[in-house]
Amino acid sequence: MSAAAQLDATLLRLALRDALKAPSAHNVQPWRFTVRGASVELWADPTRRLPVVDPDDRELTISCGAALGFLQISLLRYGYEPHVELLLDGARLARISLGPPHVPTDRTKELAAAIDRCHANRGPFATEPVPIPVLVELRDTAEAEHAFLTVVGDRLHRERLAALIAEADRIQWHDPAFRREASPSLLHRTFDRGDGIAARDREIAEHAPALAVLSTMHDQPFDWLMAGQALARVLLTNTRHGLSASFLNQAIEVPSIRGYVRDLLGLAQPQLVLRIGRALQEAHDAPCRPLEDVLF
Numbered sequence: 001m002s003a004a005a006q007l008d009a010t011l012l013r014l015a016l017r018d019a020l021k022a023p024s025a026h027n028v029q030p031w032r033f034t035v036r037g038a039s040v041e042l043w044a045d046p047t048r049r050l051p052v053v054d055p056d057d058r059e060l061t062i063s064c065g066a067a068l069g070f071l072q073i074s075l076l077r078y079g080y081e082p083h084v085e086l087l088l089d090g091a092r093l094a095r096i097s098l099g100p101p102h103v104p105t106d107r108t109k110e111l112a113a114a115i116d117r118c119h120a121n122r123g124p125f126a127t128e129p130v131p132i133p134v135l136v137e138l139r140d141t142a143e144a145e146h147a148f149l150t151v152v153g154d155r156l157h158r159e160r161l162a163a164l165i166a167e168a169d170r171i172q173w174h175d176p177a178f179r180r181e182a183s184p185s186l187l188h189r190t191f192d193r194g195d196g197i198a199a200r201d202r203e204i205a206e207h208a209p210a211l212a213v214l215s216t217m218h219d220q221p222f223d224w225l226m227a228g229q230a231l232a233r234v235l236l237t238n239t240r241h242g243l244s245a246s247f248l249n250q251a252i253e254v255p256s257i258r259g260y261v262r263d264l265l266g267l268a269q270p271q272l273v274l275r276i277g278r279a280l281q282e283a284h285d286a287p288c289r290p291l292e293d294v295l296f
């Protein structure tokens with residue numbers, strides 16, 4: 001291997017380590033990669049499916065899209081313009097190759113630096129509202145990736161969405177199959193704690209400094225991959241501003257409730273619900289799979 005090819009392979013591995021830090025539904029990290037010379041293919045890992053909560057692999061594909069987003073930002077940081085081809089050929093989702101050298105902008109460097117600090121934070125948030133210019137930047141960031149971020153500002157809409165989140169919690173947690181799939185704890189698997197979780201999440205959603213829904217025009221694997229890439233950029237931009245986010249996605253996971261969210265907010269295809277604000281406590285680091293486990 002020439003020195004240049006060796007450098008490319010080393011940079012790709014460094015960038016892949018960043019991709020592994022992407023958020024994923026229930027932290028299943030459902031991605032795999034194959035490296036061939038200076039290009040890498042992103043695959044969905046079917047062994048990591050969640051058939052009860054995510055029967056169509058919608059969230060699985062969004063998670064892979066988020067890993068793709070982290071990978072691209074990392075490659076930019078290392079001085080390469082990534083060239084991305086969406087393949088969507090079964091589990092084979094995309095091919096990323098190293099494009100021309102590129103001088104990273106300060107913004108790119110800051111986004112990449114945010115990768116290590118970007119964690120879902122389920123703890124309490126300060127009550128102060130999220131500054132409007134930040135919300136506008138997050139919205140523009142999503143749109144640049146062919147997705148939409150709608151901030152639920154209207155009080156009645158927010159209360160209604162909070163009630164839908166609570167209803168989705170009750171539906172999910174009343175279902176023993178959901179409990180078995182979603183919860184590592186024997187206690188949660190055995191007992192239906194739906195009402196308690198619903199009350200807590202309703203409160204969290206109603207009092208979130210900002211509550212936002214990420215949506216797409218259509219609801220196909222291509223759209224899910226784009227939603228994931230948008231999510232990656234939105235979360236890193238948010239982190240760059242010293243803010244945190246957590247997910248209240250149950251309202252999208254339950255099909256009947258997703259329909260109500262669509263109608264309530266007039267969105268084509270809602271994909272994710274995010275709470276955004278300034279966290280009062282640091283988030284716990286979620287365990288990340290080692291690179292060796294996801295290369296094949």
Ligand SMILES: Cc1cc2nc3c(=O)[nH]c(=O)nc-3n(C[C@H](O)[C@H](O)[C@H](O)COP(=O)(O)O)c2cc1C
Nearest residue numbers: 023024025026027059062063119120247249250286
């Ligand atoms: C598509 C998707 C759906 C998610 N849904 C939820 C959710 O409904 N509730 C939740 O608490 N976290 C949700 N998360 C966040 C993950 O649990 C979190 O990203 C994962 O545990 C890894 O932790 P980290 O983001 O701190 O690295 C979701 C993440 C993704 C990408």
